[in-house]
Amino acid sequence: MATPNPFTFIVYVRDAQQSATFYGDLLDLSPVFESPRYIAFELPGGTQLAVWSGNDVFGDRLPEDGSPTRTSELCISRGTASEIDATFTDWKARGIHIIAEPYDDVFGRTFLAADPDGNLIRVAPVD
Known part of the structure; x- marks a missing residue:
């Protein structure tokens, strides 16, 4: 099973x-x-x-304008600040939409990107 x-x-x-x-x-x-x-x-x-992208039974899960309310982030953990900075440099070169460039927050180095629908993707240190 x-x-x-x-x-x-x-x-x-x-x-x-x-x-x-x-x-x-x-x-x-x-x-x-x-x-x-x-x-x-x-x-x-x-x-x-x-x-x-939704279902046929209840219709599309997105509002009519196609922009759902964002209430969460996908977080990808990296081990060190230099790994986070390297990920930022790679993603920026690949054309990933960057919301916030790397900065230091209470939990360490981080930056914020978005997918094509505007869903947030945070890169941050391993907890």
């Missing part, structure tokens, strides 16, 4: 395939499950990250 995933984090997007390509390239991952509107990636520890 298959063991269920302990957690799946779902990011709501307008175009699941476009977002899956973005996250696959960003995280160097291939999907473990693909459907027309829902695509999932396996993360370390058995957790999954999925992109979902």
Whole structure:
């Protein structure tokens, strides 16, 4: 019998395939499950990250203007400030939309980026 995933984090997007390509390239991952509107990636520890563009039963999960309220961030941990700065330099060179350049916060060095739908991606030190 298959063991269920302990957690799946779902990011709501307008175009699941476009977002899956973005996250696959960003995280160097291939999907473990693909459907027309829902695509999932396996993360370390058995957790999954999925992109979902809504469903046919209840309609699109996004408001009519296509801009959902942002209430969370995806956080990617890096070990040191220099690794965080190097990730920032790499992402900026790749054209990733940067919201906030690297700065020091109460938990250490961090910066903030966004995916094509404006979902926030924070890079920060390992807790």
